[in-house]
Amino acid sequence: MRPKTARLGGVLAAGVALSLALAACGGDDTGTKTEGGSTGAAAKSVKIGFMGDLTGKDAGIVIPPRNGAKLAIDEYNKTNPAVKIEFVEYDTQGDPSKAVGLAQQAIKDDKIVALVGPAFSGESAQVAPVLEEAKIPSVSASATNVKLAENGWKFWHRVLPNDGVQGPGIADFIVDGAAAKNVFVIDDKSEYGKPLADAVRAQLKTKGATVTDDSLDPTESDFSSVVNKVAAAKPEAVFFGGYYSAGGNLLKQLRDKGVTAKFVSGDGSLDNGLIEGAGAQNAEGALVGCPCYIATPDVTDAKVKGFADAYRAAYKAEPAIYASEGYDAATVFIEALKAGKTAAEDINQFISTVDFAGVSKQVKFQPNGEVEAKDIYIYQVKGGKITLLGKAAEAKLG
Amino acid sequence: MFNDFINQFWPSTIDGLSFGAIYALIALGYTMVYGVLRLINFAHSEVFMIGTFGAMFVPFAIGVDSALTGLALVGMIVLMILAGMLASAGTAVALERIAYRPLRKRGASRLAALISAIGASIFLQELFALVVIPNVFDRPERGRIQMGLPQFMERTELFSIAGHPVRADQVLVIVAALGMMVVLDRLVNRTKIGRGIRATAQNPEAAVLMGVDIDKIIRMTFLLGGAMAGVASALYLISYENTNYYIGFLFGIKAFTAAVLGGIGNLRGALVGGVVLGLVENYGAIFFGSDWKHVISFTILVLVLMFRPTGILGESLQQARA
Numbered sequence: 001m002r003p004k005t006a007r008l009g010g011v012l013a014a015g016v017a018l019s020l021a022l023a024a025c026g027g028d029d030t031g032t033k034t035e036g037g038s039t040g041a042a043a044k045s046v047k048i049g050f051m052g053d054l055t056g057k058d059a060g061i062v063i064p065p066r067n068g069a070k071l072a073i074d075e076y077n078k079t080n081p082a083v084k085i086e087f088v089e090y091d092t093q094g095d096p097s098k099a100v101g102l103a104q105q106a107i108k109d110d111k112i113v114a115l116v117g118p119a120f121s122g123e124s125a126q127v128a129p130v131l132e133e134a135k136i137p138s139v140s141a142s143a144t145n146v147k148l149a150e151n152g153w154k155f156w157h158r159v160l161p162n163d164g165v166q167g168p169g170i171a172d173f174i175v176d177g178a179a180a181k182n183v184f185v186i187d188d189k190s191e192y193g194k195p196l197a198d199a200v201r202a203q204l205k206t207k208g209a210t211v212t213d214d215s216l217d218p219t220e221s222d223f224s225s226v227v228n229k230v231a232a233a234k235p236e237a238v239f240f241g242g243y244y245s246a247g248g249n250l251l252k253q254l255r256d257k258g259v260t261a262k263f264v265s266g267d268g269s270l271d272n273g274l275i276e277g278a279g280a281q282n283a284e285g286a287l288v289g290c291p292c293y294i295a296t297p298d299v300t301d302a303k304v305k306g307f308a309d310a311y312r313a314a315y316k317a318e319p320a321i322y323a324s325e326g327y328d329a330a331t332v333f334i335e336a337l338k339a340g341k342t343a344a345e346d347i348n349q350f351i352s353t354v355d356f357a358g359v360s361k362q363v364k365f366q367p368n369g370e371v372e373a374k375d376i377y378i379y380q381v382k383g384g385k386i387t388l389l390g391k392a393a394e395a396k397l398g
Numbered sequence: 399m400f401n402d403f404i405n406q407f408w409p410s411t412i413d414g415l416s417f418g419a420i421y422a423l424i425a426l427g428y429t430m431v432y433g434v435l436r437l438i439n440f441a442h443s444e445v446f447m448i449g450t451f452g453a454m455f456v457p458f459a460i461g462v463d464s465a466l467t468g469l470a471l472v473g474m475i476v477l478m479i480l481a482g483m484l485a486s487a488g489t490a491v492a493l494e495r496i497a498y499r500p501l502r503k504r505g506a507s508r509l510a511a512l513i514s515a516i517g518a519s520i521f522l523q524e525l526f527a528l529v530v531i532p533n534v535f536d537r538p539e540r541g542r543i544q545m546g547l548p549q550f551m552e553r554t555e556l557f558s559i560a561g562h563p564v565r566a567d568q569v570l571v572i573v574a575a576l577g578m579m580v581v582l583d584r585l586v587n588r589t590k591i592g593r594g595i596r597a598t599a600q601n602p603e604a605a606v607l608m609g610v611d612i613d614k615i616i617r618m619t620f621l622l623g624g625a626m627a628g629v630a631s632a633l634y635l636i637s638y639e640n641t642n643y644y645i646g647f648l649f650g651i652k653a654f655t656a657a658v659l660g661g662i663g664n665l666r667g668a669l670v671g672g673v674v675l676g677l678v679e680n681y682g683a684i685f686f687g688s689d690w691k692h693v694i695s696f697t698i699l700v701l702v703l704m705f706r707p708t709g710i711l712g713e714s715l716q717q718a719r720a
Contacts, residue, residue, distance in 0.1 A: 055527075055539075055541070055542055057542050057543055057642065058543075059539075059540075059542060060540075060543055063539070093542075189689060213687075214687055214688050214689075215687060215688060215689040216688050216689070217688070217689065217691070217692070219644075219647075219648055220648055221638055221645060221648075222417055222638065223688070224409075224410075224413035224417070224680065225410065225413070225679070225680050225683030225684070225688045225691060226683075226688045228406045228409045228410050228413065228680070228684070229406065229683075229684070229688070231406075231409065232402065232405040232406050245544050245642075248544070248640075249544075249638070249640060252640075253638075256553050257409070258563065273543055273544065276544075276545075276546045277544055277546050277640060278546075279546060279548065279639070281549070
């Protein structure tokens with residue numbers, strides 16, 4: 001008995017040491033996070049959260065809006081306002097069930113007054129009712145599922161048009177801009193990918209294009225059965241509704257099998273991960289539609305350029321997908337604070353009246369939480385980089 | 399629909415065979431460990447995952463970014479397979495030493511070993527996502543994002559069947575996998591170590607009495623199973639050119655299914671199970687759409703087990719054949 005207890009004691013000691021070390025790391029982390037809020041001891045501060053997939057497999061499209069939101073808040077805190085903002089991050093890894101737990105933690109423990117996010121549609125559908133009950137306003141910079149706006153939620157908003165606008169916009173571009181009449185549409189069965197692909201399918205059919213369907217499982221890495229179907233259908237264009245991690249693999253396997261059809265996808269695939277997954281040579285010419293506006297290096301608009309320069313200086317990276325939307329989403333709350341609204345319900349009240357020129361668009365919300373502006377942009381991979389081709393309604397392939 | 403089947407028959411067959419070969423190689427690890435220990439090594443999926451990163455390390459360290467030809471290409475393939483084998487076999491042996499042996503020595507129940515395996519599996523996944531990929535592969539903050547391999551093997555068409563091209567990398571996967579399986583089959587059936595493995599599988603107590611060093615045999619079993627998963631991981635990487643920290647999960651489940659389908663504990667059964675699973679998945683997808691792929695493969699598994707509970711070829715590693 002004695003040696004066993006001794007060993008147990010050893011294990012316990014090791015465990016305690018480990019958790020202490022972890023706690024120390026955790027302490028460090030919050031230390032840097034709260035730095036902005038706690039410099040002036042007397043200054044009042046409120047907590048604003050950011051929720052999304054920060055370390056999961058599709059984090060590539062969530063880190064830019066996080067950076068954008070943080071940039072807006074840092075700029076605001078630097079002006080020494082009466083009420084400072086403490087920026088708190090909640091990493092869901094894209095898992096809706098994790099997101100609900102984090103939302104409860106944000107409401108009960110952290111007492112946030114507003115939330116930027118959740119980033120994805122699946123987690124938004126789960127988290128929004130929780131926020132609704134707690135009366136905490138949220139503005140998502142990237143969730144595009146149409147149904148989110150149909151729940152009568154009073155505290156939920158998004159700062160970009162939904163897939164009901166994105167899907168038809170992309171379909172119009174496929175038929176008019178890219179001149180494809182025979183299109184193969186693939187979705188990833190997700191809360192985001194399937195409705196988007198369905199919207200594209202419906203609009204393609206009304207425009208008289210031939211549509212062939214299939215779906216894939218994004219957790220797999222082999223899509224050969226889908227690719228064989230595409231090869232047999234000989235389409236002029238392939239549309240994929242899903243995220244870039246599967247999109248890159250799919251594009252690569254299509255090109256490996258000699259399918260040269262134009263590859264078109266939606267905002268979930270607008271990330272360098274698409275190029276990395278497919279290989280630069282395979283990704284060349286790939287088209288991605290997005291309701292987002294990316295500040296590319298060649299912009300002339302002073303406001304956008306100013307944002308892009310500040311972003312570059314802060315993060316040593318080009319502003320990528322949703323960075324400007326993240327900035328605008330955070331700006332919505334900043335405007336509310338500037339107007340002296342510091343309680344969650346007052347902020348929400350203020351959001352319904354907000355109307356300002358953001359980086360990505362004129363920001364003004366409808367009563368159901370949708371933003372008024374409805375532009376869809378088409379991007380193209382050129383020379384291993386994502387470049388802006390133009391608005392979906394006007395863009396043409398050369 | 400039947401027309402679709404005729405159109406897509408050959409490409410589906412080739413894909414089914416090359417994927418089936420990879421499933422079969424991984425399934426060998428499950429089947430050998432089960433044969434000897436009566437234990438499902440659920441951490442075997444991570445053995446495969448680590449193999450892909452071992453193989454990835456070779457082109458990463460050398461800095462390959464364009465197509466290779468001739469001797470350089472052959473050398474690269476051989477090096478990647480060796481690195482994959484080393485990483486996988488090393489992981490498998492370490493797993494046995496750390497996660498299983500202490501439990502076995504204390505006579506813990508198989509359930510305890512199963513939980514230990516699942517724990518080891520989660521630990522290894524997170525270790526790669528949080529530590530190895532960001533640091534070793536120089537991808538800070540991108541540990542959970544899929545990692546691509548620059549294409550170094552051109553997608554050359556070797557020959558075509560009924561107008562459908564067959565690529566060099568697909569042939570490489572099938573031929574190399576079959577070659578490794580023949581080697582393993584010989585090893586188990588013809589050598590002294592193989593005899594030890596079979597003896598332990600049949601009756602561990604009698605084997606000890608006959609002077610078989612059981613710890614050594616178990617270590618060898620994990621080593622061989624790991625090495626086979628390593629070959630599979632290198633072949634997968636050469637053909638699909640990407641990997642991530644959670645890649646083992648689906649491959650593990652599929653390979654385990656292949657092992658059960660063919661008859662768990664049976665080496666040749668793993669081959670049959672892998673190939674059948676690969677083909678059925680691809681053929682089924684033609685008829686019902688790719689989203690029904692998993693449903694079809696698991697329905698087949700259930701049907702086979704209803705009529706042949708020990709799998710297509712039965713459990714033979716422990717049957718007297720020496």
